[in-house]
Amino acid sequence: MTALIYPADAKVGLELTVNGERRVGEAETRMLLVHFIREVLGLTGTHVGCDTSNCGACTVVLNGRAVKSCTVFAVQANGGSLLTVEGLARKGRLHPIQEGFWEKHGLQCGYCTPGMMMAAYDLLQKNPNPTEEEIRRGISGNLCRCTGYVKIVEAIHYAAQKLRSDPSWRSGGD
Amino acid sequence: MTEVPVIHGMGSAVKRKEDVRFIQGRGTYVDDISLPGMVYLDFVRSPCAHAKLRSISTEKAKGAPGVVAVITGKDLQPLGLDWIPTLNGDKMMVLPTEKVVFQMQEVVGVVAESRYAAADAVKLVEVDYEPLPVVTDPKKALEEGSPIVREDKRTNHVFHWEAGDREATDRLFEQADAVVGQDMYYQRIHVSYMEPCGCVAYYDSVKGTLTIWMTTQAPHVVRTMSSLITKIPENKIRIISPDIGGGFGGKVYVYPGYIVAAVASIVTGRPVKWVNDRSDDHPSTAFARDFHMRAKLAAKRDRTLLAFRVKAVSDHGVFFGDANPSKFPLGLFSICTGSYDLKAAFVEVDGAYTNKPQGGIAYRCSFRVTEAVYAIERLVDIMAHRLGIDPAELRLKNFIPPEKFPYRSVMGWVYDSGNYAGALRKAMEMIGYEELRKEQEEKRKRGELMGIGISSFTEIVGAGPSHTFDILGIKMFDSAEIRIHPTGKVIARFGTRSQGQGHETTYAQIIAQELGIPIEDITVEEGDTDTAPYGLGTYASPSTPTAGAAAAVGSRKIREKAKKIAAHLLEAREEDVVWERGRFYVKGAPAKYKTIQEVAFAAYTNHPPGMEAGLEAVHYYDPPNMTFPFGSYICVVDIDRGTGEAKVRRFVAVDDCGNIINPLIVDGQIHGGLTMGFGTAFMEEISYDQDGNIYGANFMDYTIPTAVETPKWETDKTVTPSPHHLLGAKGVGESATVGSPAAFVNAVVDALWPLGVTHIDMPLYPWKIRRLLEEKGYALDK
Ligand code: FES
Numbered sequence: 014m015t016a017l018i019y020p021a022d023a024k025v026g027l028e029l030t031v032n033g034e035r036r037v038g039e040a041e042t043r044m045l046l047v048h049f050i051r052e053v054l055g056l057t058g059t060h061v062g063c064d065t066s067n068c069g070a071c072t073v074v075l076n077g078r079a080v081k082s083c084t085v086f087a088v089q090a091n092g093g094s095l096l097t098v099e100g101l102a103r104k105g106r107l108h109p110i111q112e113g114f115w116e117k118h119g120l121q122c123g124y125c126t127p128g129m130m131m132a133a134y135d136l137l138q139k140n141p142n143p144t145e146e147e148i149r150r151g152i153s154g155n156l157c158r159c160t161g162y163v164k165i166v167e168a169i170h171y172a173a174q175k176l177r178s179d180p181s182w183r184s185g186g187d
Numbered sequence: 188m189t190e191v192p193v194i195h196g197m198g199s200a201v202k203r204k205e206d207v208r209f210i211q212g213r214g215t216y217v218d219d220i221s222l223p224g225m226v227y228l229d230f231v232r233s234p235c236a237h238a239k240l241r242s243i244s245t246e247k248a249k250g251a252p253g254v255v256a257v258i259t260g261k262d263l264q265p266l267g268l269d270w271i272p273t274l275n276g277d278k279m280m281v282l283p284t285e286k287v288v289f290q291m292q293e294v295v296g297v298v299a300e301s302r303y304a305a306a307d308a309v310k311l312v313e314v315d316y317e318p319l320p321v322v323t324d325p326k327k328a329l330e331e332g333s334p335i336v337r338e339d340k341r342t343n344h345v346f347h348w349e350a351g352d353r354e355a356t357d358r359l360f361e362q363a364d365a366v367v368g369q370d371m372y373y374q375r376i377h378v379s380y381m382e383p384c385g386c387v388a389y390y391d392s393v394k395g396t397l398t399i400w401m402t403t404q405a406p407h408v409v410r411t412m413s414s415l416i417t418k419i420p421e422n423k424i425r426i427i428s429p430d431i432g433g434g435f436g437g438k439v440y441v442y443p444g445y446i447v448a449a450v451a452s453i454v455t456g457r458p459v460k461w462v463n464d465r466s467d468d469h470p471s472t473a474f475a476r477d478f479h480m481r482a483k484l485a486a487k488r489d490r491t492l493l494a495f496r497v498k499a500v501s502d503h504g505v506f507f508g509d510a511n512p513s514k515f516p517l518g519l520f521s522i523c524t525g526s527y528d529l530k531a532a533f534v535e536v537d538g539a540y541t542n543k544p545q546g547g548i549a550y551r552c553s554f555r556v557t558e559a560v561y562a563i564e565r566l567v568d569i570m571a572h573r574l575g576i577d578p579a580e581l582r583l584k585n586f587i588p589p590e591k592f593p594y595r596s597v598m599g600w601v602y603d604s605g606n607y608a609g610a611l612r613k614a615m616e617m618i619g620y621e622e623l624r625k626e627q628e629e630k631r632k633r634g635e636l637m638g639i640g641i642s643s644f645t646e647i648v649g650a651g652p653s654h655t656f657d658i659l660g661i662k663m664f665d666s667a668e669i670r671i672h673p674t675g676k677v678i679a680r681f682g683t684r685s686q687g688q689g690h691e692t693t694y695a696q697i698i699a700q701e702l703g704i705p706i707e708d709i710t711v712e713e714g715d716t717d718t719a720p721y722g723l724g725t726y727a728s729p730s731t732p733t734a735g736a737a738a739a740v741g742s743r744k745i746r747e748k749a750k751k752i753a754a755h756l757l758e759a760r761e762e763d764v765v766w767e768r769g770r771f772y773v774k775g776a777p778a779k780y781k782t783i784q785e786v787a788f789a790a791y792t793n794h795p796p797g798m799e800a801g802l803e804a805v806h807y808y809d810p811p812n813m814t815f816p817f818g819s820y821i822c823v824v825d826i827d828r829g830t831g832e833a834k835v836r837r838f839v840a841v842d843d844c845g846n847i848i849n850p851l852i853v854d855g856q857i858h859g860g861l862t863m864g865f866g867t868a869f870m871e872e873i874s875y876d877q878d879g880n881i882y883g884a885n886f887m888d889y890t891i892p893t894a895v896e897t898p899k900w901e902t903d904k905t906v907t908p909s910p911h912h913l914l915g916a917k918g919v920g921e922s923a924t925v926g927s928p929a930a931f932v933n934a935v936v937d938a939l940w941p942l943g944v945t946h947i948d949m950p951l952y953p954w955k956i957r958r959l960l961e962e963k964g965y966a967l968d969k
């Protein structure tokens with residue numbers, strides 16, 4: 014097997030599904046997925062809060078799993094399916110997670126919120142009926158400096174309940 | 188009669204208006220702003236904490252792909268921008284020309300077509316450093332023969348400040364039956380907003396205008412300062428503070444990145460973006476606390492607390508940049524007599540320069556109130572333990588009684604209102620204090636370590652009356668401009684800047700309350716100096732006390748004019764017109780009325796002859812006094828004798844912030860503040876080794892609480908309105924950060940007191956507790 018070695022700043026064409034739509038773009042091989050999402054795709058809802066993979070502000074769902082998009086190269090997402098905060102609502106209807114965060118005051122400055130909601134999305138997919146303990150663990154890779162988490166936990170509880178009772182939100186979307 | 192519309196005024200727990208964009212990823216933070224032709228600024232940073240610059244070679248960087256400019260201190264010198272004034276009359280280096288003074292200091296700015304190209308070129312700049320002796324300990328810095336951090340000052344001594352009555356305090360200490368003392372270090376911490384600092388600067392050479400979108404809590408002050416420094420006319424500078432991802436005091440300062448970005452835009456003619464990486468932000472932006480205290484408290488045999496004294500050394504890093512009111516080099520530390528009716532107090536503080544970045548952030552606190560509360564609440568607890576009485580009892584005995592308000596403290600503050608025992612009793616009831624003490628006694632017999640800690644704090648916020656408070660001469664008022672459109676919809680603009688506090692909702696609620704217009708019809712804008720009225724911005728919790736009051740007064744001015752118009756429409760005399768939320772009617776005939784919306788329309792279409800058209804008001808509110816929120820917090824911890832971990836079992840917070848505008852938002856503010864206090868108490872610390880290397884430069888080394896460690900907060904309120912505030916509100920954004928650290932430490936020390944432990948400095952790392960347990964022969968090995 015011959016390894017293909019690209020220089021770090023060589024450009025590569027990418028094609029992927031983003032929030033249900035086919036998108037193409039160009040990225041340097043070293044470009045982080047979060048920069049591709051924000052600067053090439055123009056979806057600035059995904060944030061950057063650190064450079065050590067600690068804060069989770071950049072969390073998106075890639076191929077059905079939550080990832081920290083600052084810790085993934087854009088090229089690794091090639092051909093994949095990506096869900097960002099901008100894709101949560103459907104046909105003008107807020108996703109129950111968004112509703113929960115709004116209803117329960119799960120955000121203040123809003124900077125951590127998109128990442129937090131995407132982590133919650135992943136959690137609720139795996140575990141539709143989490144305990145408080147499980148929610149706290151599920152979002153432990155996401156830092157929030159404003160809320161003290163209590164209301165985020167309540168927001169995710171609210172969403173879990175909503176999602177269980179409303180099957181129209183189940184499956185698909187990404 | 189038609190239905191009175193739901194307006195969501197004062198007291199409504201309405202969902203926040205701003206959330207609609209945040210939950211859909213449609214906020215606009217600085218890094219989301221992208222302009223055509225924009226280039227990126229990155230910095231070469233110093234590896235040394237103190238070193239002479241022998242040479243800087245930028246040739247290679249300039250030739251690198253995509254690089255458009257390289258900026259050094261020498262380039263700023265002819266512009267007079269190599270040093271700029273701080274918020275406290277000192278000055279701050281923007282880029283060095285002679286020497287660097289702290290590790291990770293910005294040394295050279297590199298501007299390139301992309302952020303990746305800029306980062307590449309940073310590595311090509313060659314700087315030759317000649318290391319100089321370093322001083323990071325403020326006490327050492329004040330000693331004879333210590334390395335001098337600032338040649339221009341010739342000393343590391345920043346100031347000596349005293350408050351209170353030294354003789355009276357001495358006398359009371361001599362007469363006292365019991366005296367306790369404790370040395371305490373309130374460690375250096377970083378506010379750690381989630382969004383790092385940054386800006387986009389654009390100088391339009393044709394119009395001669397400089398526009399900067401920046402992460403600032405105080406856009407107007409920045410505009411005025413920029414104009415004074417650069418001589419660009421103030422009408423040609425526009426500072427826009429868009430959505431801010433948390434500030435907590437850290438975004439009041441003007442950092443080199445903003446200045447260099449602006450200069451780079453002038454040089455290149457292109458918009459320039461600079462956004463800190465987290466690992467650059469923590470070590471180079473300002474810090475909070477870093478305060479060494481020696482505190483003493485005196486009491487009589489009958490358990491009356493008499494006098495308090497603190498001698499402190501405060502570490503300000505390389506520049507004295509504290510955003511303090513000019514008259515208070517150590518902020519409002521003199522609030523340190525707290526909730527107690529003391530007879531005298533005296534504090535003296537010496538400030539020191541060290542080879543660390545500037546300090547003195549009013550981290551979610553009105554300028555050093557946190558340190559003051561920590562000092563008194565720790566000492567009262569130690570006194571109770573020494574006297575062998577319950578800490579709650581000692582507090583209850585010595586609180587300023589409700590009938591003594593307004594209360595003049597021995598330090599000269601006039602507390603507006605308070606019912607301290609009410610808050611403490613409520614907290615004790617909620618947590619089941621008596622039973623917990625019994626449980627503790629049982630556990631002690633079994634060798635288990637459980638502790639209960641109380642903090643009954645008094646805060647001081649809402650700077651301030653302009654006769655006392657100014658920042659660089661600019662008085663600390665705040666402002667509102669309210670305009671009612673013909674269809675009865677409202678735009679209101681403020682001189683403050685929300686960083687998550689929910690101003691768009693709370694201000695709308697205040698206006699709704701005063702004018703009877705539903706909050707959905709009220710748009711609140713802040714942060715753009717071209718449109719907002721002048722204001723000092725949002726720090727030290729002024730927003731509800733000052734800007735909120737400005738909104739109320741502005742609304743009332745509008746109502747007065749509206750009443751005249753209503754009288755004209757109703758063909759009645761003004762005296763006969765009655766206001767009832769949202770409508771005017773003629774006395775005795777409530778069925779015949781004009782709504783505020785109808786009146787608004789008439790203000791533009793059918794206003795009384797001789798009256799100016801339109802319906803709007805501007806108000807600059809200058810509060811008559813500060814407000815004094817208070818509360819009592821109780822914390823229960825269990826200590827693991829194996830690991831030394833202190834686990835918070837319960838935490839009850841009873842806050843009193845006067846009348847409440849939005850209970851949902853108030854709870855959120857308290858939860859957030861408690862979590863910060865929890866971080867301070869248990870895990871956060873920035874430290875330096877003797878060479879000035881930073882520990883805690885990013886989220887790997889500086890741990891802030893995650894959802895897993897954070898306790899489940901239990902909150903409640905008492906309501907003691909501020910008598911001098913128009914809405915009776917006091918402001919709440921800071922109480923919990925200020926009040927909680929002492930409760931955590933008091934709880935842990937309470938658990939360990941029987942072993943002979945009287946104090947542990949924060950953070951209360953498990954290893955510190957484990958070491959103490961080992962020393963006392965109490966550690967378990969599992
Ligand atoms: S930006 Fe912090 S984890 Fe990705």
Ligand code: FES
Binds near residue numbers: 158159381432
């Ligand atoms: S809401 Fe500000 S960081 Fe979470």
